[in-house]
Amino acid sequence: MTEAQTLGDVAGFLEQHGGEAVAKTPRGGYDGKGVRVISSAHEIEDWLEDGLVLLEEKVDFVRELAVLIARRPSGEIAIYPVVETIQRNGVCSEVVAPAPDMDLDVEQEAIAAAKAVAEGLNVTGVLAVELFERAEPDADGNRVAVNELAMRPHNSGHWTIEGAVTSQFENHLRAVLDLPLGDTAPLAKWAVMANILGGSREDLAAGVPGALVDADAKVHLYGKAVRPGRKVGHVTVIGDDLDQVRERAVAGAAQIRDK
DSSP, X not given: OEEEOSHHHHHHHHHXXXXXXXXXXXXXXXXXXXXXXXXXXXXXXXXXXXXXXXXXXXXXXXEEEEEEEEEOTTSOEEEOOOEEEEEETTEEEEXXXXXXXXXXXXXXXXXXXXXXXXXXXXXXXXEEEEEEEOSSOOTTOXXXXXXXXXXXXXXXXTTHHHHBXXXXXXXXXXXXXXXXXXXXXXXXXXXXXXXXXXOSOSXXXXXXXXXXXXXXXXXXXXXXXXXXXXEEEEEEEEESOHHHHXXXXXXXXXXXXXX
């Protein structure tokens, strides 16, 4: 990551990195906000007027992964299965646990990266490590690249409420209190969490009865005002058939959004 303060800084970075870069604002960025993929310095001229901009090399990848890890001060760690996160318009739309068709080497590398970050930063509590899975190894032979860190329970781990022996929230509290960490084993072969992103209803609760027609759908609303693309809740379904589980979770979220 490089800091840029002038158009010349940005142009120089682009020249050194194949003509494309990912630009980020240093504050206020989340869910696709404060992030732009650029090929010209003038595309972020407005951001430079407000101060420095962070630049990163654009990474070619096949999908996004996440590893959730809990760590207590005494050093014990507990790791949840590696998941795939599916993005729409820069916002996480679905989380599939575990990540389908996971190569063992990629899985081990992702877990090793999460452990290295948690231990290197002396993390207490839950940490989410979001990663890119590369199509081909980089120059150092790595198949994953760390994209983002979240030092807290995270959207990529909400599936654990119904889908794991111990939820991320319980393990976060256990870790903060330096108590033994709970079992992170999944309760079913598959869990899919579908985020409720905005919607046309002012009262999302009105859509819940329709979603609960599926007796296995678990609905969580966050009490937030509805805005386009905003995470205002999620629906989780667990089961043995991935296609069915995913279809049902997505259908439940759509029912609540009413669109």
